[in-house]
Amino acid sequence: MAAMMASTAATTAALGCVASGQEVGRQVCTTQKMYNGLRVATAFPGQKKIEESAFASIKIRSKATVTMAVATDVSRFEGVSMAPADPILGVSEAFKRDNSDMKLNLGVGAYRTEELQPYVLEVVKKAEKKMLEAGENKEYLPIEGLAAFNKATAELLLGADNPVIKQQRVATVQGLSGTGSLRLGAAFIQRYFPGVKVLISSPTWGNHKNILNDAGVPWSEYRYFDPKTVGLDFEGMIADIKDAPNGSIILLHGCAHNPTGIDPTPEQWEKIADVCEEKDHMPFFDVAYQGFASGSLDDDASSVRRFVARGIELFVAQSYSKNLGLYAERIGAINVVVSSPEVATKVKSQLKRLARPMYSNPPVHGARIVANVVGDPTMFDEWRAEMQAMAGRIKTVRQRLYDELSTKDKSSKDWSFVLKQIGMFSFTGLNKAQSDNMTDKWHVYMTKDGRISLAGLNLAKCAFLADAIIDSFYNVQ
């Protein structure tokens, strides 16, 4: 679907420069300029050299304590050091600085069209137009968010006919996309299950650790990615989950694991559920790609529904950033499936108590968009179609990349993991040095853990990418 290019002057003026992965001309704002020296000082590892900068001497520590300043004209914050550059944001910034024609940004975590343009879903534009015409007010939402949204999101996740919904055993609170919802869950865990550890996959989305750390929740890792097979280390995963103390919390990706793209099979999910029951573990599902992974909302929710059907109490964090393209509006939800409606009421009330001193009540705009889309059968069908198209484009690109790799690589290396992995991201199995080669030699930007974003790839570039991957894999150790 061709994306519309029109962008009003007011929008351009209002937005100024935005450090995202997109390559759109924007006015350079002063803060970006200020940042130049610092960005270089904390350079993306792919950069060949670090330019001298006035700020090059800044020590990079993420935390620092500060001695009290006594003199009145010295700031309290003189000891505050520069935070390290975000490992993912830094990729896009480095990409922007690259002048090569062949450059390719596979660090981007947002969907791109075949023309490599950002994409606002048609159904979202429709919903916004409807909202603009309706001229609704902008009053505070309740702390738990928009009721219509909460109802819609729980039903999307679990199925409208799910017994747990009918029995009112789901506490749902609107959250600030996946991050905010995870943070509410983590804060709840810290307060009500003090000392309980959360197990996260190795690897996992980088921000999981930050969220747990800032919430004060201890965590450890379970094996997940097997570099030898470029697939799931299922035995390691099961062993580590079994090894954890009874009553731990297991963070699971509902579908389209980030960053590897590797999901358990249905049989493997059953086994994981067996172990959780055996060990009285509480699963915490991160569902950021429902509908976006396979194209089917129901299929992508099957892991969660499987656990719920077995009577397991669990947390689920949802995000509408990718599947509805609502990245910037920060819309998601934390759901807690529990044993009784009384418990659900109590849990919801305490989630609200955690949200209130964080932001009081969640933003309305994204919630209304979702409620409008889901609440209107025509729009809901249109959404499904657009989601299938997005998921379809990713699958097509995976297929082309696989074909190119298999054709060009004369050895017997099995590249089928490209097809088996699912969702926006793919773990190529390239190591850091090889990933650096991708950037330095081929101007392909990716994260140094070997992750590429298929969302930033189009058919036209698959052959080129295959060349780059093959070169990096075989010629760099």
Next chain:
Amino acid sequence: MAALARRSRRFMSSSSSSSAAAVASSGSWWKDVQPAARDPILGVTEAFLADTHPSKMNVGVGAYRTDEGKPLVLECVRQAERHIAGSNFMEYLPMGGSVVFNDHSMKLAYGEEASVLADKRVAGIQALSGTGACRLFADFQRRFKPESHIFIPVPTWANHHNIWRDAHVPQHTFRYYDPVTKGLDFAGLMEDVKRAPEASVFLLHACAHNPTGVDPSPEQWKEISALFKEKNHFALFDMAYQGFASGDTNRDAQAIRIFLDDGHQVACAQSFAKNMGLYGQRVGCLSVVCDDTQQAVAVKSQLQQIARPMYSNPPLHGALIVSTILGDPDLKALWHTEVKGMADRIITMRELLKKNLVEAGSHLNWQHITDQIGMFCFSGLNPEQVDRLTSQFHIYLTRNGRISMAGINSNNVEYLANAIHEVTREEEAEKAA
């Protein structure tokens, strides 16, 4: 590793069918979860909504209402939304939010010509309205000045206590409101500021103090600033009502400007919930004045690190509206007119309420109603009187006696005055005796 009490059986065994009914489990994960008390402020609206009485009044939550008792979306906001409609951009903002929005926001707070802005030494990040801005500061304070405490006025917006508590920053209070005069306890304030340890961190309401409506005069602000200098205290200004208090955005920010003129490096938590009517959009800004550009960049980077594991990056829509309005001379002028309109209606309601109380026959002193400024009036009613207002007259307000003037209009002001007069008859009798 903390020893973990063995969780007893889950609520369903694995052998039961998928649609078996739930079995309540007393020994489950949730045994320590108690029902949370209703939020004292937002809970008022919940109760109000549940009431079916035809004369019910909501003077609880601080959201502006027109004289018809309806929520108001400003015309400048509607126009801004039409400008930005159909935008092809919905991708993540940076962690620090929209840079253009931050610039506009800081100019509004500190002044277009502020030297701290010209020197580029203010770290500003878009935040989730005033709450989010305060929380970012509280977490930042905890992380970078872990030995510091926060000094909060008595009384204050209830959520301030929640914010610094959840940020694990110890709290102290300083005297502010004098219940006898229903005005500022200036002597008490200055004494407490003086007695606080050197280099303490203070939360100050820049204008339209919530919940009392009592603000220091410019002269008093100057004295406070001088004492702060002497004691090397740090000031965080919570500014949720700029423009909404007097109708003039510069006048409402004068406390901050006084502090800046005296060379203080302040922080400011701004909200656009009330003055632009963007309540549900959650748009605000936290800014911190630093020594120089380098430090401002470092501080901003650390604030972003706090935002990232909370919500990653802030919502776009509200920031776009604000930027569009403040960036367009016509829209900005329209906004100034509209915000003055809101402030003027509030001031008119104050006058009407006082007048109606007198006409109802009350002989108590209601001068504070017109002395106080902003959205709220600290009526002086005690909790029992408040409870009677609610149970008998279906008037909803917070139990500290705070009345949201925005909920009053020419149709209900008489009803309210009569009700207040009713519940204070005993007090009046006591005074007369």
